[in-house]
Amino acid sequence: MTGALDVTPQELGLLITVKTAEQEGVETVGAHLAMVCAARVVQVDPIAGSHNRKAVVETGRYGRRTVVCGAPNCRAGIVTAYIPAGCVLDGRTIEKAVIAGVESDGMLASGAELGLNRDAAGILELDVEECKPDSIIEIDNKSLTHRPDLWGHHGMAREVAAILERPLRDPVDLSVLPQGPGSIAVSIADFDLCPRYSALTLENVTVAPSPLWLQYRLTSVGLNPINNIVDVTNYVMAEIGQPMHAFDAATLAGETIHVRRAAAGEKMQGLDEQHYTLDEQALVIADANGPVAIAGVIGGLSTGVTQTTQRIVLESANFQAASIRKTSSRLKLRTDASMRFEKSLDPRNTRRGLARALVLLEQVSPGIRVVGGVSEATRELSAPAPIELRLDWLRRKLGCDVAGEKVRGILHALEFQVEETAPEVFRVTPPSWRATKDISIKDDLAEEVGRMMGYSSIEPRAPLAPVVPPPVNPERAFLQKVREVCTGQGFTEVYNYSFVNPQQAGELALAAEDHVRVLNPISSDQGLLRTSLLPGIVKNIRDNSRHLENFRLFEIGFEIHKQAEGLPTEALHLAAAVYSKAGDGVAGLMEAKRLAECLLYGAGVRQTEARPYEHTVRAYAVLYRDEVVGRVSELHPKLVSAGRAAVLYLDLERVREVSIVEGTGSAAGRGSAGGVGASIAAATGASAGTSTAAWVGEKYKPLPRYPSSSFDLSVIAGERVTVAEVEQRMTSLAGEFLQGIEFVRQYVGAPLAEGQKSLSFRVTVCSMDRTLSAEEIASVRARIIGGLEQAGFELRI
Amino acid sequence: MTDQVLEALQTSALARIQASASLADLEAVRVEVLGRKGTLAGISKEMGKLAPEEKARIGKLLNTAKQSLEQALERRTAQFEDAALDSRLASEWLDLTVPAPGIRPGSLHPVTLVQKEIEDLFVSMGFAVLSGPEVETEYNNFDALNIPQDHPARDMQDTFWLEGGNLLRTHTSPVQVRGMHRLGPPLRMIAPGRVFRNEEVDPSHEHTFYQLEGMMVDREVSVAHLIYFMKTLLKGIFKRDVAVRLRPGYFPFVEPGFELDIHCLLCDGAGCPVCKQSGWLELLPCGLVHPSVLRMGGIDPEEWNGFAFGLGLTRLAMMRYAIDDIRLLQGGDLRFLSQFGKASN
Numbered sequence A: 001m002t003g004a005l006d007v008t009p010q011e012l013g014l015l016i017t018v019k020t021a022e023q024e025g026v027e028t029v030g031a032h033l034a035m036v037c038a039a040r041v042v043q044v045d046p047i048a049g050s051h052n053r054k055a056v057v058e059t060g061r062y063g064r065r066t067v068v069c070g071a072p073n074c075r076a077g078i079v080t081a082y083i084p085a086g087c088v089l090d091g092r093t094i095e096k097a098v099i100a101g102v103e104s105d106g107m108l109a110s111g112a113e114l115g116l117n118r119d120a121a122g123i124l125e126l127d128v129e130e131c132k133p134d135s136i137i138e139i140d141n142k143s144l145t146h147r148p149d150l151w152g153h154h155g156m157a158r159e160v161a162a163i164l165e166r167p168l169r170d171p172v173d174l175s176v177l178p179q180g181p182g183s184i185a186v187s188i189a190d191f192d193l194c195p196r197y198s199a200l201t202l203e204n205v206t207v208a209p210s211p212l213w214l215q216y217r218l219t220s221v222g223l224n225p226i227n228n229i230v231d232v233t234n235y236v237m238a239e240i241g242q243p244m245h246a247f248d249a250a251t252l253a254g255e256t257i258h259v260r261r262a263a264a265g266e267k268m269q270g271l272d273e274q275h276y277t278l279d280e281q282a283l284v285i286a287d288a289n290g291p292v293a294i295a296g297v298i299g300g301l302s303t304g305v306t307q308t309t310q311r312i313v314l315e316s317a318n319f320q321a322a323s324i325r326k327t328s329s330r331l332k333l334r335t336d337a338s339m340r341f342e343k344s345l346d347p348r349n350t351r352r353g354l355a356r357a358l359v360l361l362e363q364v365s366p367g368i369r370v371v372g373g374v375s376e377a378t379r380e381l382s383a384p385a386p387i388e389l390r391l392d393w394l395r396r397k398l399g400c401d402v403a404g405e406k407v408r409g410i411l412h413a414l415e416f417q418v419e420e421t422a423p424e425v426f427r428v429t430p431p432s433w434r435a436t437k438d439i440s441i442k443d444d445l446a447e448e449v450g451r452m453m454g455y456s457s458i459e460p461r462a463p464l465a466p467v468v469p470p471p472v473n474p475e476r477a478f479l480q481k482v483r484e485v486c487t488g489q490g491f492t493e494v495y496n497y498s499f500v501n502p503q504q505a506g507e508l509a510l511a512a513e514d515h516v517r518v519l520n521p522i523s524s525d526q527g528l529l530r531t532s533l534l535p536g537i538v539k540n541i542r543d544n545s546r547h548l549e550n551f552r553l554f555e556i557g558f559e560i561h562k563q564a565e566g567l568p569t570e571a572l573h574l575a576a577a578v579y580s581k582a583g584d585g586v587a588g589l590m591e592a593k594r595l596a597e598c599l600l601y602g603a604g605v606r607q608t609e610a611r612p613y614e615h616t617v618r619a620y621a622v623l624y625r626d627e628v629v630g631r632v633s634e635l636h637p638k639l640v641s642a643g644r645a646a647v648l649y650l651d652l653e654r655v656r657e658v659s660i661v662e663g664t665g666s667a668a669g670r671g672s673a674g675g676v677g678a679s680i681a682a683a684t685g686a687s688a689g690t691s692t693a694a695w696v697g698e699k700y701k702p703l704p705r706y707p708s709s710s711f712d713l714s715v716i717a718g719e720r721v722t723v724a725e726v727e728q729r730m731t732s733l734a735g736e737f738l739q740g741i742e743f744v745r746q747y748v749g750a751p752l753a754e755g756q757k758s759l760s761f762r763v764t765v766c767s768m769d770r771t772l773s774a775e776e777i778a779s780v781r782a783r784i785i786g787g788l789e790q791a792g793f794e795l796r797i
Numbered sequence B: 001m002t003d004q005v006l007e008a009l010q011t012s013a014l015a016r017i018q019a020s021a022s023l024a025d026l027e028a029v030r031v032e033v034l035g036r037k038g039t040l041a042g043i044s045k046e047m048g049k050l051a052p053e054e055k056a057r058i059g060k061l062l063n064t065a066k067q068s069l070e071q072a073l074e075r076r077t078a079q080f081e082d083a084a085l086d087s088r089l090a091s092e093w094l095d096l097t098v099p100a101p102g103i104r105p106g107s108l109h110p111v112t113l114v115q116k117e118i119e120d121l122f123v124s125m126g127f128a129v130l131s132g133p134e135v136e137t138e139y140n141n142f143d144a145l146n147i148p149q150d151h152p153a154r155d156m157q158d159t160f161w162l163e164g165g166n167l168l169r170t171h172t173s174p175v176q177v178r179g180m181h182r183l184g185p186p187l188r189m190i191a192p193g194r195v196f197r198n199e200e201v202d203p204s205h206e207h208t209f210y211q212l213e214g215m216m217v218d219r220e221v222s223v224a225h226l227i228y229f230m231k232t233l234l235k236g237i238f239k240r241d242v243a244v245r246l247r248p249g250y251f252p253f254v255e256p257g258f259e260l261d262i263h264c265l266l267c268d269g270a271g272c273p274v275c276k277q278s279g280w281l282e283l284l285p286c287g288l289v290h291p292s293v294l295r296m297g298g299i300d301p302e303e304w305n306g307f308a309f310g311l312g313l314t315r316l317a318m319m320r321y322a323i324d325d326i327r328l329l330q331g332g333d334l335r336f337l338s339q340f341g342k343a344s345n
Ligand SMILES: [Zn+2]
Pocket: B264, B265, B266, B267, B268, B269, B270, B271, B272, B273, B274, B275, B276, B277, B279, B280
């Protein structure tokens, strides 16, 4: 970016976001360059006992200064870069300092320190003043997957020109290309895979570092400067979105460049020095001896440009997106070139790339000469198909009244051709760089006009839709009922993953081969799709029994069953579990049965043969309207070793079928009113509220990560003292470690005096950042007791 | 002479009634004075000796005394009964703050709560609630949604592939196609459900999460309608007007496609760490249904138009309850899950 536009980089970034593609931030580069200046080294003296030397420099702008410098190339006579004290470099302020006993006022800098290039070997030896501060607008490249034209600065400049209604300058002049036959032949085996291949041969090449301005520009967009030839190919790619490659012509065998599929097992070493073995899917560029580049992905090492190169073949080609994408993903190699090719580049851009590169090469490699004309093989490039755009349709689509002239203006600015074939009817031809896949139908044009007008300029309008009640969804009503009944009966909802592992399945006597297998699981213990909710429920029971003595939980989810062909069947099930650490398990089974009764009016149970994961004599079928719809059982002690867990497992599909056969519609409901009201009130209570603050307000309590401890306290209180009152007092006394206070029981009678009762509480404490020591727990207890006694309570200890 | 006796008797009896301390005391007074063998009965017996004139006069006096004593007794009895009731009621004082015996209600999963809230909102606006399978065909998940083979959009979604060539759906969008076939135009539908992406799990990434897909198809559906609808929807969700911004976004199944941003709920657009200082939160991808998708749903795009959108239910639940670790949602820890959807706690 340059300062030529009359908007700030921040404003421009925002405009690009709302009209073109998401920008991720604006970064100022080279701000420090404003303070940096050139300096001539006047005198260099060694410092005794140090590898550093004392240099006196004439800076012009800051006068004569003395600095300490360790660079090997620091010598009298060179012009380098001087950074004064006070300048901020990468967040670090340069300060006057005494180094090796000599006061250093500022510093001499390398190209890397200045952010101009990656050269840190010594201080800069050049004129730095051609590099100016600038701004970089970062674009989220995920928002550009459909816009091959925006993978180069010129494409983005076109958008900016259209947004700001300013003229666009094209950096490319095709007339510089030489006429006549090329000096090397090009042969394309399959024009579907490579629609066009253009090349130019140049001689009298001097390979050297690029001038600083070029290095600076590449560095600031994240490309590594390498040498003047390679840098020009990268610059053209960044500028006009055309990936290019330079071969050392002397290393190419034969007189023809072949574009063909690789032979199976063919090998090539890439510029990244990796060895690649190719298959027939890959497209290669080959000379008489074999592959010299993996098309659109990476060039070969042996044919690349080196310090001694004198003659080059410059490649500017177009490849099929799908083919490049496949090859790049198979080789696990994504390069700047492959990322662009897989977006479907414009084949017309290949010659533009050569023309632009030629002009730049003449600047950076003086004396370079073209040999012959452009070598090229191409299939006939079809002209983009025109699209008929009726303005009344466009207005209806956008829902706003846009003038024909405005539409024409927007499309022109984006370089679409617009012809009015009839009143209010445009014939619109997209430019070639938008026609590769982005723009093909009138709806695509609606987007172009809409985004450039600005969606914020479209007045929202209420849709006209018939007022009809939505189709009823009995399943939804049924599931809501099931959830209400479950919570009313004290069960809390859990969600478990759809994945299980063979061991989990095995514990429940489910054969691994009956499960649908995930081909690319996140980890080996998530390789199967669940055929039962029970593995998840068993895990929930084990996990929660570490913290809780009693609990109830449920899940509604799909069993996924493999079919011989087609999609697996998905069957909705309910699993509900009651766990109790103490007791003989009878109460839990009763509760599970009661839940079934609450869900299914008239349901009953019948003793049935236990499955391997069930208590041998405590397994029961759940009968609903004489059909088996599920089971209630106690889990076998080998699954749940501490405590007892009763499980209700219902096939909700079966329940629904049975209900529908009987013609009663919703299956659940009758006889299940208990507890439902409370839970509905709770759910809607949470959603009430008129401000967003209330909407986001319910922050959950973070879970303790360290063990909690409990102790019991019995408080002797007067007849009319309430549990809540005592609990509040205890809460306010307990302090920060309090996790909860649970009322246990009350007791009246001997040896308590008449009019007295004893209230027992269990106090649980823990800390969020450590395990509490016995002393800390005791001190909480003492504080509560002390406070209560002070308030006139007596404690039964 | 009888007059004086009678008066003295009445006075003393009234005093005793007044002074009685219990129903038993009262009963003793009643038996002694008004009983069949009581004092008044005795006086009455002696009246036979009197002259007829005198007899009538004394009889009247006797009756008056009897009535007045009976009334006094009745009043006093009522007083005793009231006091007894008061004392019984007083003895029945109850501490209702003692937790009610029996089971405490359970709670619903936070995603269930948010999903229900949003489903209810859509149902009130005439939308059908549909569901689709979690295991989908490659065709339904990608091809029918205008995402062809080798389309870079398939890069954006890391898919769990299953044996048999099927996959775990990467979005709820396949239900669009199922819904179009099932309902036919015009239609309004939503499809909430579980979706999967092959992603490592960390505090902000999950391979299993919940989305809600929405679609409206009618004869006249424009960008202006879409903007209006989204604003109304967001007002319904957040219970207040929310500033929105529509910008171009690319999704193969819509054209034009948008990213809808809302003013950050925490800083209201001023900029804060949650919105990375931009003041905006990306909330809702949406757009006009691509004609190819309509065609794939058996609907003629020359006659019908539509809009579609996707809401992240997991994301909304996390915003709603300020949940900062996505893993808690599938973790099954009752200490976490029991905190939601209750009136208190
Ligand atoms: Zn914010």
